[in-house]
Amino acid sequence: MKIAFTTSGDNLDAPLDSRFGRAPKFLVYDSDANSFEVIDNQQSLNAAQGAGIQSAETVARSGAESLVTGHCGPKAFRVLHAAGIRIFNSDAPTVAAALKQYRAGLLAEANAADVEGHWA
Amino acid sequence: MILAVASGKGGTGKTTVSVNLARVFGSAVQLLDCDVEEPNGHLFLDGDLREEEIVTIPVPQVDESLCDGCSECSRFCQYHAIVSFGTAPLVFPAMCHGCGGCAKVCSRKAIHEVDKRIGIVETVRARNITLIQGRLDVGVAMAPPLIRAVKARLRNGVPAILDAPPGTSCPVITTLRGTDFVVLVTEPTPFGLHDLKLAVDVVRELGIPFGVVVNRVGIGDERVHAFCREENIPILLEIPDDRRIAEAYSKGRLIVEALPEYRGLFESLIGKTMSLKNAGRIVPAREVR
Numbered sequence: 001m002k003i004a005f006t007t008s009g010d011n012l013d014a015p016l017d018s019r020f021g022r023a024p025k026f027l028v029y030d031s032d033a034n035s036f037e038v039i040d041n042q043q044s045l046n047a048a049q050g051a052g053i054q055s056a057e058t059v060a061r062s063g064a065e066s067l068v069t070g071h072c073g074p075k076a077f078r079v080l081h082a083a084g085i086r087i088f089n090s091d092a093p094t095v096a097a098a099l100k101q102y103r104a105g106l107l108a109e110a111n112a113a114d115v116e117g118h119w120a
Numbered sequence: 121m122i123l124a125v126a127s128g129k130g131g132t133g134k135t136t137v138s139v140n141l142a143r144v145f146g147s148a149v150q151l152l153d154c155d156v157e158e159p160n161g162h163l164f165l166d167g168d169l170r171e172e173e174i175v176t177i178p179v180p181q182v183d184e185s186l187c188d189g190c191s192e193c194s195r196f197c198q199y200h201a202i203v204s205f206g207t208a209p210l211v212f213p214a215m216c217h218g219c220g221g222c223a224k225v226c227s228r229k230a231i232h233e234v235d236k237r238i239g240i241v242e243t244v245r246a247r248n249i250t251l252i253q254g255r256l257d258v259g260v261a262m263a264p265p266l267i268r269a270v271k272a273r274l275r276n277g278v279p280a281i282l283d284a285p286p287g288t289s290c291p292v293i294t295t296l297r298g299t300d301f302v303v304l305v306t307e308p309t310p311f312g313l314h315d316l317k318l319a320v321d322v323v324r325e326l327g328i329p330f331g332v333v334v335n336r337v338g339i340g341d342e343r344v345h346a347f348c349r350e351e352n353i354p355i356l357l358e359i360p361d362d363r364r365i366a367e368a369y370s371k372g373r374l375i376v377e378a379l380p381e382y383r384g385l386f387e388s389l390i391g392k393t394m395s396l397k398n399a400g401r402i403v404p405a406r407e408v409r
Contacts, residue, residue, distance in 0.1 A: 049261070050200035050215050057194075060205050075212060083205045 003102065004028045004064035004085075005095045010038050012096040018070025021052035021118075027095050028062045037062075052076030052117065060085060068098050068107065077113040089114055121279045123393055124299040126323075128315030130286030132305045133335035133359070136369060137389075138283035139164045140376045142249045144386045149249055150278050154295040155285040156239060156254035156266045163372045167246030174240055175254070175269040177218035178233035184208040186230035193222035193231060202231075214261055239266045241273060250278075264294040271295075288315075288322045296323065301397040302330040303356065303389075309340035313347060320353065329396055331356040333389070354396065357389045 006023035007014045017023040022045055029036040039062055044051040052072075056079035059067055066086045080087055088107040092098035101107050125138045135153075139161050142151040153161040180193070180202055187208050194204040201215035202222050213236055223231040238260045244251040254270040256263055263285070271294075274280055284295040296302060302323050306316040316332070323330045331354040334344055338361035348355050359365070359382075368378035376383045 050212070053200040053203060053212065053215070057200075057203060057205075079203055079210060082203075082207060082210050 001032065001066070002028050002030050002062065002064040003066045003068060003099070004059045004062060005067075005098055006069040007038075007095050009095075012036065012094070012099070014095050016068070016070065016090060016092050016095050016098045018091070020067070020069045020072045020076050021055050023055065023069070026055075026059060026062065026064075028064050029095075029099060050075070053079050056080045056083065056085075059083075066102070068102055071115040072110060072113055073115050073117040074113040075117055077110075121301070121394065121397060122274070122282065122299045123280065123397075124282040124284055124296050124302045124328075125305060126284035126292060126296060126302055126319060127286055127305045128288060128317070128319035129306065129312050132307050132312060133333070134286070134305050135160055135164075135283055136335070136359075136365075136375065137303065137305050137333055137357075137386075138281050140374055140382075140386045141389060142281050143374050143376050144383055145248060145279065145390065147248065148278055150274060150280040151249050151251045152270055152274065152280060152282045153251065153253035154267050154270055154282050154291070156256045156263050156270065156291070157285065159253040159255055161251060161283055162244060162253060164374050165244065165246040165249060165251055167244040167249070167251060169242060169244050171243040172240055173242075174237055175266055176235035176237050177216070177265045178220060179213045179216040179218065179236045180209075180211055180222050180231045181234045182209050182211065183230045183232070186228045188228055188230075190227065192225045192227065196221050196225045217262070218265060238262070241266070241269050243273070263291040267291055267294045271298075288318045292322070293326070296326055296328065299328060301393050302328050303333055303393060304330055305333045305335055306344055307336045307340065308334055308342070308344045310343065312340070313344045316344065317347070320351070329399075331393065331396060333357040333359065335359045336361040354392075356392045356396075357385060359385065 005027045006017040007027045008017050008024045026039045044054045052075040056076045060083040068088045068090050072087055087110040089110055090098045125134045127134050142149050153159040189206040191204040193202045199215045199217055201212050203210045239256040241254050252273050254266045256266050285291045304319050306312040337358045
């Protein structure tokens, strides 16, 4: 299965980004193939509004079934939830550390947004 | 004649100039308060509320029983107001700009438009001035649709003064479009000059003739004047940094009523803008003499 992580870097040692809507990139890890791809999210970084919605659409299209990020706002949450993607909040410093937490079952699944939108 | 009063930097004196200009107009004039997020012109005018109208924009509503999850609506929308992953679409009314496109591209006719309230437009009569102001509802993020509703109430044949919002983004552009002349109010400070330059770029891009009013002359420095000289931009009026003006303003009084010696200044501003507008003089960048 595929798990998406918010990041600013290009590999598993890259930092885990605490934001979802304005995350520079998504690292989508395929646990069956033990490989990953990095998807650019520059579009959402530059969007005046609706970055969370746009980012959620990008993650949904990547085929990820789970998302691990620092925080997730209300519009993003609504879209991810509708797409059937499970959301996990983590404050791990790197993607690799977050993946470890995820595999160990240490991350609780979010059932609501955990921060306000930046436009609220 | 449709005159807009804008700035760049906020707090330079747009409303002061707009309401005092309107008051010294010899005949009937329309004053449009286009700063719909925070209308303040009414504070200086003693008038009667004549009309109040609710303004709405159309937003999509999806009949899920008709939707086949094709996602065309989602692909069409530039604003991420309707999102679908092969499922029933999610609508974000706050993002919707009311273009009606999603309803048009839906092959199943599953989308129809419902009116969503964004604010009100009020019409107030204060002697020769008809004040038309918009008030955006708290929580609504988009001003332009309400500004357009305010401007739609402009009557042909009666001169109009549009008090623009501060800054240079969408609400200001919406206000300035289609006006005959723009008065840019600034203060002679580095901050004033910085934002004046942005406003000048905007007005030139829109191709509207313009001039500058320098308010609170005496504070700051000469750089605004130097800039206008270099750029061949007419300075239409200079208002001195007179504490009595601030006192009158803070009491909600018009300068031309509290300090009648200033009437002449505002009357001359009307004359100057009329003649510049009639000359159709557009001020290009660095015009060579």
